Amino acid sequence: MSQPIRKVVIAGGGTAGWMTAAWFAKTLKSDVEEIVLVESDDIPTVGVGEATTPYIQVYNQVLGIDEAEFLKFTGGTYKLGIEFEGWGREDNRYFHPFGAFGRDFGALPFHAAWLRHALETPSDSLEAYNLQAVAARAGKFMPPTGTNSPLAEITYAYHFDASLYARFLRHMSEAGGVTRIEGKIETVLTDDRGFITGLKLNGGRQVDGDLFIDCTGFRSLLLGEALGVGFEDWSHWLPCDCAYAVPTVTTTPPLPFTRSIAHSAGWQWRIPLQHRNGNGIVFSSAFMDEATAVSHLMSSLSEPALAEPRRIAFTTGRRKKFWHNNCVAIGLASGFLEPLESTSIMLIQNGIARLQYLFPDRAFEAADIDAYNAEMTREYEEVRDFLILHYHVGQRQDSDFWRYCQTMPIPETLAARLALFESRGRIPPERGEQFRTGNWLAVMWGQGLRPRQADPLALSIPHADLSRSLSDIRQVIAACGDRMPSHDAFIQHYCRSTIGM
Ligand code: FAD
Numbered sequence: 001m002s003q004p005i006r007k008v009v010i011a012g013g014g015t016a017g018w019m020t021a022a023w024f025a026k027t028l029k030s031d032v033e034e035i036v037l038v039e040s041d042d043i044p045t046v047g048v049g050e051a052t053t054p055y056i057q058v059y060n061q062v063l064g065i066d067e068a069e070f071l072k073f074t075g076g077t078y079k080l081g082i083e084f085e086g087w088g089r090e091d092n093r094y095f096h097p098f099g100a101f102g103r104d105f106g107a108l109p110f111h112a113a114w115l116r117h118a119l120e121t122p123s124d125s126l127e128a129y130n131l132q133a134v135a136a137r138a139g140k141f142m143p144p145t146g147t148n149s150p151l152a153e154i155t156y157a158y159h160f161d162a163s164l165y166a167r168f169l170r171h172m173s174e175a176g177g178v179t180r181i182e183g184k185i186e187t188v189l190t191d192d193r194g195f196i197t198g199l200k201l202n203g204g205r206q207v208d209g210d211l212f213i214d215c216t217g218f219r220s221l222l223l224g225e226a227l228g229v230g231f232e233d234w235s236h237w238l239p240c241d242c243a244y245a246v247p248t249v250t251t252t253p254p255l256p257f258t259r260s261i262a263h264s265a266g267w268q269w270r271i272p273l274q275h276r277n278g279n280g281i282v283f284s285s286a287f288m289d290e291a292t293a294v295s296h297l298m299s300s301l302s303e304p305a306l307a308e309p310r311r312i313a314f315t316t317g318r319r320k321k322f323w324h325n326n327c328v329a330i331g332l333a334s335g336f337l338e339p340l341e342s343t344s345i346m347l348i349q350n351g352i353a354r355l356q357y358l359f360p361d362r363a364f365e366a367a368d369i370d371a372y373n374a375e376m377t378r379e380y381e382e383v384r385d386f387l388i389l390h391y392h393v394g395q396r397q398d399s400d401f402w403r404y405c406q407t408m409p410i411p412e413t414l415a416a417r418l419a420l421f422e423s424r425g426r427i428p429p430e431r432g433e434q435f436r437t438g439n440w441l442a443v444m445w446g447q448g449l450r451p452r453q454a455d456p457l458a459l460s461i462p463h464a465d466l467s468r469s470l471s472d473i474r475q476v477i478a479a480c481g482d483r484m485p486s487h488d489a490f491i492q493h494y495c496r497s498t499i500g501m
Helices: 015-027 056-062 067-074 110-120 131-137 162-175 221-226 290-300 344-357 366-392 400-407 412-424 437-446 463-483 487-494
Strands: 007-011 034-039 077-079 081-085 093-097 157-159 179-182 185-190 196-201 206-208 211-214 231-233 242-248 258-263 266-272 277-283 310-313 317-319 327-329
Touching: 007 015, 007 206, 015 034, 015 056, 015 162, 015 344, 056 157, 056 344, 067 162, 067 487, 077 487, 081 131, 093 131, 093 437, 110 437, 110 463, 131 463, 162 179, 185 221, 211 221, 221 327, 242 290, 266 290, 277 290, 344 366, 366 400, 366 412, 366 437, 412 437
Parallel strands: 007 034, 007 211, 034 179, 081 258, 211 327
Antiparallel strands: 077 157, 081 093, 185 196, 196 206, 231 317, 242 277, 242 310, 258 266, 266 277
């Protein structure tokens, strides 16, 4: 006989905790008796995590979030992709846009056709085949509209103030019946099978439950510390381990993209919000000392800082299991792969949706737990490989950091992918991965990886036909870009925030 979960306890109230609470308040309302979130006002959240991927729209839609209301509340802007500066080569600049490139030529995928053309015409720009890239470069934005045109498929994400997003979700969660308990977790109580039975808080209070979600951040108080689930360290592949973040005032209209600017031992981000800019430096402490990193960050700011730079140390990697017994870790408690492609919130969201799909009863079936762990592991490894690609492929020779990254051994899965692309420009067919053909194409090409020869099927198309078709695609995309309003005008009209006014 089924023994349903009666009480879900979420430990931690950062982005992960409140995203979990809001989702379960909406989707589990009739299935569980109680959802409780415990957070401590004395333990700050990590406070960064302001750039997202398009998957966030699915999350917001399930919750019924009104986009304009949410962007006003969080000072949010639209994101069409990421501009990489100094990646691959110091003088290099490329755009990794959301959405697909061009369109397929019958059975021939677009990338195979374009790569043949680009090998013969190296001056051709890949960006011209993606509306998000064209619009971003021109500072434009609008949501999808119409049918049968690239304008109908505009793919976008958001930048937002992370603490305001958590507050927004807290309002929704509490309105949906989640009980918030303020308190510091001092002890995690377990039974002799290694299941968590309750959390002991300061002041002697105790919160019992059936299912515990660990959203306590890097410390992983429940899954890591109390249940002893180990950490798989990936810093030999992703060596950045420290960041400093600092907000600055805005003096120009916000750009509809994130900027990622490489430096000699890592990179810097710049995330435009309506009421401020988020800036940060990410670096490897083995290759750059902290004073140099801070000075590099502060001297590169083009506007006055609104606060002192804040230090955040981390180790890249993941928990060896994401779900053990009656505890599931979501967010930083489950692992962290560094912020380069803004993947953390996406992984949070996937963890939540997957947990809901495999939602247990009090028997905690091994099949459900194993399926969850296998899928999350696959996803983490896929994101890991995509991030390593940025560091490993390139020709920068200006520092020991870049020389290390280019010569370090890489995971076999990534090595196989790179070899496949290098031989004839092949990208494996998509099988539900987070990063699609267009993502791999943009970054492999952008980092300077070139196939030795074109796909034979692409070589069978007459040169003139291929050139004409590609020219048609470029023209359609350019015309669509011309029709779009400026990002700033769209925000002013649709979701202007009054934060800081
Ligand atoms: P936290 O924000 O650390 O929250 C932990 C919570 O646990 C807090 O509420 C705290 O009070 C509570 N807690 C801890 N211990 C106790 C205790 N003993 N008792 C009670 N409560 C406790 N992600 C993206 O998707 N996009 C980005 O652009 C991005 N940029 C990043 C940049 C940097 C430099 C870093 C380090 C991360 C970035 N991330 C990004 C990741 C993102 O910030 C996190 O995934 C996200 O904020 C979720 O954090 P969290 O909720 O897991 O942990």
